[in-house]
Amino acid sequence: MADVPIAVVILAAGQGSRMQSDLPKVLHRLGGVPLIGHALAGARSLDPEQVIVVAGHGADLVQGAVARLDPDARIVLQREQLGTGHAVRQSLPEMEGFEGKVVVLYGDTPFIGADTLAALASHPADLVVLGFEAEDPGRYGRLVVGARGLERIVEYKDADAATRQIALCNSGVMALDAARLRQLIGRLGNDNAAGEYYLTDLVALARAEGLRADVVTCDEEETLGINTRAELAAAEAAFQARARAEALENGVTLSDPGTVWFALDTCIGRDAIIGQNVVFGPGVTIESGAEILPFCHLEGCHVSAGATVGPFARLRPGAELGGDAHVGNFVEIKNAVLEEGVKVGHLTYLGDAHVGEHSNIGAGTITCNYDGVGKHRTEIGPRAFIGSDTMLVAPVRVGAEALTGSGSVITQDVPDGALAVARARQANKPGLAVRLMASLRAAKEKR
Structure with a gap:
């Protein structure tokens, strides 16, 4: 990044009334994470010394989301x-003593790229505005540029016919020296119909001081802001199209690209194969050569090279699959580590568990990890064989090369190499089934 220190201010105080929602606009999800998460990711691409989020409507909710997404970011309140x-x-007290460049972003503008932000932050002008050539300028503010850079920003309602012909539009994003920001922002006025203090008025103040203002341009798609549910849906479609294209370009096989859904931070290695109708939530890493079969849902998990998942499997947060592990259909894994070569074929739940290498987990196995108050762990040693329909009542340990009989309820540790059978002895009653069914039918006929 540039030699100049960077601070980023993200504006996230608005209610977003056009979303028709009780949820603050910046907390609506795009690519599996709140909109504010995209702005925070963009901010972090600048390697800033500070990230400050200005919250207002639903500030407690915004603060909680920011704390989860970026614990080092600071929150300030815009009460009005x-x-x-x-x-x-409102952000200035948090930047007291900071000397460098301040970049102002918006929490509802998710697509500004790292290269664009770098160009904005490293531009030598005293104040730099991010602009874009609009296919349909509509009611955007226009950027009037002359021989000495950016001369002024003209709002559509204030523009004459000639100015409205200008296609270079204002995104609202800007960067300026911290000292200049402190010098100018206190002089903003609110003599306008809305009675508000507009950041764009800094351009005129800077020019009046003889400072240089300029423009950095980007593609219009990068400046897309989210104001309605329809725009959010369009943004999701754009995000997914971009993510799919990047995956294909990076050597990932997508059997049916249009049915695969990515999150902001999905990471997939080359030569991985992703089947149709796979959904990636946040926090997923798939190593090279792994295969995710159709109709799987993955979130907060890691899949190592050579592993296969699915079809119809769910990996929840904390799932870790070692190399060549196999998780089959209708299997759910949560907060569990499966070492190399583990096989979990079908109809199984493994939660809060560790399974040693090359163990086999039979169909219908469940780790009974929750007692109604706390979670407990199950440990399964290497090369163990868990028979079908085994209930492992945690906390419990099954040793290396141990075996459990099908239908067992395991409540005590199983030593290495031992066979554990925990079920009632079978008793056969000759002829009783026929007599019982005849009695039941007779009783039914009398009713």
Whole structure:
């Protein structure tokens, strides 16, 4: 990144009334994470010294989400929504003593790329605005550029016919020197119909001081802001299309690309194979050569090279699959480590468990990990064989090369190499089935 220190301010105080939601706009999900997560990821691409999020509507919810997504980011409150200039002013106490470049982003603008942000942050002008050539400029503010850079920003309603012909539009994103920001922002006025303090007015103030203002441009798609549910849906479609294209370009096989759904941080190695109708939630890493068969849902998990998952499997947070492990149909794994070569073919739940290498888990096995109050762990040693329909009542350990009989309820540790059978002895009653069914039918006929 540039030699100049960077601080990023993300504006996330708005209610987003057009979303028709009780949830703050920046917490609506895109690519599996809240919109604010995309802005935070963009901010971190600049390797900043500080990231400050300005919250307002639903501040407690926004603060909780930011704490999960980026614990080092700081939250400040804009108690009254008095405009973008007023919002940035709330961040100044957090930047006391900071000397460098301040980049102002928006929590509802998820697609600005790392290269664009780097160009913005490293530009030598005193104030830099991010602009874009709009296919349909519509009611965007126009950027008027002359021989000495950016001359002014003109809102559509204030523009004459000639200015409205300008296709270079304002995204609202800008960068400026921290000292200049402190110098100018206190001079913003609110003499406008909304009675708000607009950040865009800094351009005129800077030019009046003889400072240089300029423009960095990007593709229009990068500046897409989310204001309605329809725009959120369109953004999701754009995000998924981009993620699929990047995966294919990076050597991942997608059997039916249009049915695979990615999260913001999905990481898949080359030569991995992803079947149709696979959904990746946040926090998934798939190593090279692994295969995810159709109709699987993965979140917060790691799949090593050579492993196969599915079809119809679910990997939940904390699932770790070693090399050449196999998780089959209708298997759910949560907070469990499966070492190399483990086979879990079908109809099984493994939670809060560790399974040693080359163990085999029979169909219908369940780790009974929750007692209604706390979670408990199950340990299965290497090369163990767990018979079908085994209930492992945690905390419990099954030793290396041990075996459990089908239908067993294991409540005590099983030593290495031992066979554990925990079920009632079978008793056969000759002829009783026929007599019992005849009695039941007779009783039914009398009713």
